Amino acid sequence: MPERYSDYDDFAWFYNRHWGHDFHRRVLGVLDRLLFPRLAAGSRVLDLCCGDGHFTQALVERGFRVTGIDASERMLGHARENAPGCKYILADAREFHLAPEFSAAVSVFDSLNHMMSIEDLGRVFRNVRAALREGGWFVFDLNQEAAYTDFSAGPFTIVEDDNVCISTGSYDRASRLVRCDLVMFRFQGGWRRTDLTLFQRCYDEREVAAALTAEDFTRVDLYSSEDLGLTTDDVSARVFFLAQA
Numbered sequence: 001m002p003e004r005y006s007d008y009d010d011f012a013w014f015y016n017r018h019w020g021h022d023f024h025r026r027v028l029g030v031l032d033r034l035l036f037p038r039l040a041a042g043s044r045v046l047d048l049c050c051g052d053g054h055f056t057q058a059l060v061e062r063g064f065r066v067t068g069i070d071a072s073e074r075m076l077g078h079a080r081e082n083a084p085g086c087k088y089i090l091a092d093a094r095e096f097h098l099a100p101e102f103s104a105a106v107s108v109f110d111s112l113n114h115m116m117s118i119e120d121l122g123r124v125f126r127n128v129r130a131a132l133r134e135g136g137w138f139v140f141d142l143n144q145e146a147a148y149t150d151f152s153a154g155p156f157t158i159v160e161d162d163n164v165c166i167s168t169g170s171y172d173r174a175s176r177l178v179r180c181d182l183v184m185f186r187f188q189g190g191w192r193r194t195d196l197t198l199f200q201r202c203y204d205e206r207e208v209a210a211a212l213t214a215e216d217f218t219r220v221d222l223y224s225s226e227d228l229g230l231t232t233d234d235v236s237a238r239v240f241f242l243a244q245a
Contacts, residue, residue, distance in 0.1 A: 012074035024055035049111035053079025
């Protein structure tokens, strides 16, 4: 059994402060096109790798009954504040088991790029497929290689009165492995430093589609950022998958 992915625990406060709400609000337009018209009002939706809950709350505001799953306990702490009243489950995406009661599952902001092998990605697909009703939908996005090729161009820095975050990244074309080193300082009566390294893997779209088909998804459609009119830096160079159980 894989160890629960808890790497985002130390990153949770910074993610909630600086990243979650902005991307998730903008990606709603994609789901307005790909998913929401296929769902009845009040449908059950699984928010996989729900993070800090900003996107979970956006789903609630669309009238859906949402269950959030995340492997980071601290992320779920923020989710309970940002989207109160939802059900949350602390679990690794590779190791959860739910009854087939969901009309849709979503996983956004390249969460599944954190799966380090196609076998792990297949485990996620198997768990999602088991949680979906027949005919249910699964939408997720993955970063493409173009999102990573300039990743090592220089550090990205956030400096505020009570926190500082410095990130540097690298991408190895041969292994398709992405590395992000973070140095974070947060003032809480004194300055506290946290160092963290996060990894992602870049996948070929064809192997992802094949892995979905292998887990009994009967339909797999792909949409590039260009297809969907996404051009800003943090939402471009990614592909969205729409799969039907």
